[in-house]
Amino acid sequence: MGIVIAHTAAVHEGANQAVNLGLEAMKRGKRVGFFLLSDGVFNAIRGSGDVAAGLGQAISGGGKVFLSEEHLLGAGIPGEKLIPGTETVKKAYEELVDLIMEDWDRVIIC
Numbered sequence: 823m824g825i826v827i828a829h830t831a832a833v834h835e836g837a838n839q840a841v842n843l844g845l846e847a848m849k850r851g852k853r854v855g856f857f858l859l860s861d862g863v864f865n866a867i868r869g870s871g872d873v874a875a876g877l878g879q880a881i882s883g884g885g886k887v888f889l890s891e892e893h894l895l896g897a898g899i900p901g902e903k904l905i906p907g908t909e910t911v912k913k914a915y916e917e918l919v920d921l922i923m924e925d926w927d928r929v930i931i932c
Contacts, residue, residue, distance in 0.1 A: 823928045825843070826930070840930055841876035855888065855926065860893055866887065867904065877908075881908070
């Protein structure tokens with residue numbers, strides 16, 4: 823299962839709901855990956871709120887959290903502020919298409 827988050831939790835409550843859904847799927851034995859792009863990368867700042875905490879929990883449980891390098895740079899977020907274990911992706915849209923087409927059986931976009 824893949825969850826694409828393009829908004830901050832402050833702007834779109836779906837970000838928190840999507841992370842909770844992913845965590846619930848992980849509890850049921852599903853492989854879950856999160857892909858943050860656009861303003862969604864702000865959710866990956868360590869200590870920034872419930873979404874960041876949930877993403878950290880997902881990583882601890884074996885989930886993957888991918889971040890668009892282009893959007894991180896555009897937002898001015900340095901690597902040391904990110905949740906440990908996140909993976910920065912240089913060619914975000916190419917990687918996202920590969921994940922959707924090859925790895926994820928379901929995709930949620932919020």
